[in-house]
Amino acid sequence: MRLVFSQQLKLKEDIVFTDVRGHSISSDNQLAATACSDAIEKFVRRKIDVVPRLQESLAADSTCAFSQAVFGLMLHGARNHSLRDQMSATLTLAREAASPVSKREALYVAALEKAVTGDLFGMVSCYEDILRESPTDLLALVMAQGELFWLGGMAKAKQLSDAVAGSWNQQVPGYSDFLSVRAFDLEEAGDYAAAESAGREAVALDQDNVWGAHAVAHVLLMQGRHSEGVDWLQGLQGNWQETNQMKFHLWWHQCLFHLERKEFDSVLDGYDRWIRNHEEVLVQAVPDLYIDLQNGASMLWRLEQAGVDVGGRWAEMAELVVPRMADMTSPFTSAHFAIILAAVGQFDDCNSLLQQMSAFSADRADHALASRFGEAAVPAARGVILHRRGDYNGAVESMMPARHLFWQMGGSHAQQDVFFQILVDSAFKTGRKELVGQLLNEIELIGFTEPSQRVAYETASQRCV
Template identity: 30%
Template sequence: MPAASHLPADPFGNPISVSDTTSRRLIDDFASGFVACESTAANLVTEGHDDDAPLFQAYAAALQMFAETGDAPAAARPHIDRARAGAASATQREQRFIEAVAAWVEGDMRRAVQLHEQQARDFPRDLVSVKLGQYHCFNLGDCAGMLRLGLAALPHAADVPQVHGMVAFGFEQCHRLREAEASARRAITMQRKEPWAHHALAHVMLTEGRLHEGLAFMEDVSETWTGLNSFMVTHNWWHLALFLIDLDRADEALAVHDRHCWGVAKAYSQDQIGAVSLLARLELAGQDVGERWTELGGYLAQHTQDQVLPFLDLQYLYGLARAGRPEADDLLARIEDFAPRAPEASRHAWQKVCVPAAHGLVAHARGEFKKAAEALGTALPRMIEIGGSHAQRDLFGQIHVDALVRSGEGRHLAQALDVVQPQRNGQPESLRLARLADTIHAGLGLPQEPR
């Protein structure tokens, strides 16, 4: 193991055991780009350069895994094997990072998170490790783990704007909204172009019903969303569209979908589920989306055998069903078959949440609203276990409410009122919720609320 004091350092001051100058540049691109959500992170695999340096190969493996497809581990394995083969020449920090990525490739997510947590304690400026650990916690529904990782780095890396953005999102997902807003605003004060902090603050404002303020904020900072990876740019525009939908400006939200959310990287999983979620929300708000499901369904059909994350599969499934594709039945069968043999860390989420939710989503897409209401009602109390954010999982809640309202049963309308009225009380600016509450009140023979 080389003496760290004689080694070059990455952008955050971590020694790296890499001698080739091109490799060092690409590692810097990956480290700074990944933490800042910029497209330069991919330079490490797109420029055609190769290096046996263990850290270089570990980063290449991680980039392959971010495809979030069923064949990603096979693409990543040669890189992680090369990283492990040369690990004796790597630093202690690099060795642990290699093992964390290896655990990811092998599907052992609990071990991966444990290694990232240990890394955050021992090497808190390894911000690639911190952010990757947060990504895994996010996918496991472990909001507290996300926040712990960010807070472990904060005292040692407070000079890095993106660390405050990481902490902000961890606070927000733990429902500590005041601290989330303070952390996000500190990040933005340090660097206006901090899209992850923009994203965290959008979450806070949506949760608190500050819709006009949230829309104005996202419109103002949108000029900085340049050079980002496709997920970050499309996801921030997705958040902007949510404000428009709640403000009853669904036609404008549909234009945002067409211009900024769908078409950046159509083959990428995150862009696809963003489109599914946005089209579904637009329809639930009464907007005609035309033939858009048809094109999207063609891309979703390639994922029937992935089973990487239940959060992804559920949205692929709903999109396929809304597109009228027969692959929806194929994917539903695959989910049922895979759930009992899923990796231990996510098996309960697949079995107890994903399977009933999958049946409910297909039923809703096909107009079987009573079945949808019952199946989704079973899954919703544990929906956090499939991962995703509060705002993303709210899609399933909205579909459930729509099924309750359209089932034609009084008991379901009463359930819908119990969900929607508190939301309406907490978000007085939402015209979407106001119209939905009016529909429920009318169905129950109640007077409408005064505006």
């Protein structure tokens, strides 16, 4: 029989289970707590089967508020509007859950509530509150980084990992995963030496640590160390069998290195086998996962820009995007939707997408993403579409005033670069040589070593600078 909160704390403390780092999971069912803890470990390590383990937890104890909250937050993380009703229902169950919860667990429920209402900065504040008292709560740190990443808030993410770093050492379970979070924060902040050191240490401690591998791959890309990048990722690919869709993103990185070496056959092979392969079980399960579509759109655009015929590869993504044009869960993803729809010439759909993005920005001032759509994603998407239509002046006009705000869409410097590539190509095709030179300088200031040597920029650079 479940005890009321005060009784449990006073008389039955032993029925409050913990995760591997000692943080409470309030349930009177051991299976529920164990499955929830296991799901957390899989999540922070970017492994498959997070949701099935949470479902096992909830099947064993549907009144575990913490498991309900974590499940709802996973639904939020999928950034798909079709999951919004399920998220809200999960929030209701978490609120109604009979289980006694600690203050920390209550903050997870509050974070889910903020996610449902679109108060995404409030959501991050919940994670900050958790980390202030529980600096080794890796779930909160990983969730905060993920949320801030898609809000363009990586400077804040670095502050969070700065604040908790002193509490971490090799004796804390998950130290390798902490290092990988730290490494990516440092990389996006431009501290490449420290990022590479932390990322390599993370992988040395745990060869499966894809987030650490990923942080190092970013460093190698930003510094133009493309051959090292190929070797780095090739050496680690054998460890990714249990990895979630993050492995596809790592293949996107692998293809970027091949692209810079002009090994286009390798890029196409990697694209077909890993970036967009409907034979893959994970793709069959979720064919329209937001980051997978970003990977696919961004890679095909870059290939075409390099003069490679990509055949009919755009079509399957366009089919998946059309039903999601009203999905305003991720401005960066919506801007990639524009890349896909424009590539297949569906310009009526492009207009509809732009209208819906603009309307969301205008009508949902209460939502954290509204300004991000209006100030960054709409001008970026419009620029993409105009570029595809051959209106290069229009593309420059749309993207130039917004380029300093592209970070608001979220994503890494490496991912955001495709929009700068489209802007530079537009400037180049309008014959504005001085503008090309200015933009290449700005791209270098973002953190790319010698952008003029990179595939996407070399022609414009040679002819304009």
